[in-house]
Amino acid sequence: MRILNIYHTTTGNTLKVAEKINQTLLDLGHNLDSFKAGKETKIDILGYDWVFAGSGVYGWLPGIPMQKLFGKLRGEYAEKGLIKPGAPRIEKKAVIYCTYGGVHTGINEAIPAVKYMGQLFDHLGFEILDEWYFVGEYLSEKMREMSLSGRLGNITGRPNEGDLQEIEQKVRGIMRV
Ligand SMILES: Cc1cc2nc3c(=O)[nH]c(=O)nc-3n(C[C@H](O)[C@H](O)[C@H](O)COP(=O)(O)O)c2cc1C
Incomplete structure (x- = not known):
């Protein structure tokens, strides 16, 4: 099974999550490719059976490099006729994750970022197995x-050791699917 973890991080929080996902997958005996999204990222997500995709939340959306990469991929796949009316399902799975601060409206300001990323996979026919929201x-x-003072209270130090343990448990759980 080919697994990809593609992510964007600006201040390092999502990097911690991505590394925990990667380490857990390796501990489970899987191989994977893992990339930070950037201008030069050339990637074919359809070359993978299982994709983890995540980003920090910026202005309710994923970071700009992730938006640019996903916009580029959407264009390329559409041109190749791989984004079809009705988005027929293919035998591939995705898990979408984010880290977010939620100072103003809590998880509601992170939901658009996760939905945005998920749409590329949904359009291609992936099954989106889960959406994970981690505080950063x-x-x-x-x-x-x-x-210190937002909807989520004091989030200093997040994601912390407890969050990372939760991530490991979630990865172990979902890989049983
Ligand atoms: C400039 C800036 C804008 C942000 N905008 C949002 C936002 O709109 N909603 C939110 O929930 N968190 C927001 N955050 C918090 C980040 O999403 C959070 O710290 C996240 O863990 C950062 O991920 P990263 O370190 O992987 O880039 C913002 C943080 C910064 C620095």
Whole structure:
């Protein structure tokens, strides 16, 4: 089974999650490819049976490099006729994840980011097995106060050891599907 983990991280929170996913998959005996989305990223997600895709949330959406990559892929697959009316299902699975701070409206401001990423896979016919939301503190100096006083309360240090353990358990659980 070919597995891909594609992610974007600006301040390192999603990187921690991505690394935990990767380590757990390796511990389970799987091989995988893992990439941080960037300008030069050339990737064929249809070459994989199982894809994990994640990003930090910025202005309710995934980071710009992830948006650009997904926009480019959507165009390429559409041109090849692989995005079909009705989006017929194919034998592939995806798990979409994010890290978010949720200072204003909690998880509601992270949902559009996860739905955005998921749509590329849904359009191609992947089964989206799950959507994972992990809390990530605001690491920009100017936004420090937001880690203390928002809808989610004090999120300093997140994702923390407990979050990482939860991620490991989620990966172990979903790989039994
Ligand atoms: C400039 C900036 C904008 C952000 N915008 C949002 C937002 O709209 N909604 C949200 O829930 N979190 C927001 N966050 C919090 C990040 O999503 C959170 O810290 C996340 O874990 C960052 O992931 P990364 O370190 O992998 O880039 C923002 C953080 C920064 C620094």
